[in-house]
Amino acid sequence: MNGLRFERKGEGDYYKLILHIGDCYVPVSDDIIEVLTQQASAPADQFLSVLLDKVGYSSYLKEQIQTELAKGGNTSAQINALQQALASA
Secondary structure: OOOEEEOOOOOOOOOOEEEOOOOOOEEEOOHHHHHHOOOOOOHHHHHHHHHHHHOOOOOHHHHHHHHHHHHHHHHHHHHHHHHHHHHHH
């Protein structure tokens, strides 16, 4: 599946949240989940900046996230979907 999306894992799993980047995924630690959740109502560009900083901890991951956003077209809509996924959990 292409695009960016969050997947919630069970409470028994070490990582409770996974960020899917196209066909790849990045586990998200609890402290990063907390930071992203706090940014769930921020403007899309601010949230993206935090996402790239916290989850895109390498230049490769940053590039992959930005590539998937570009493939999807409407960046704001994709970011809003990620924010809603965090806010609803």
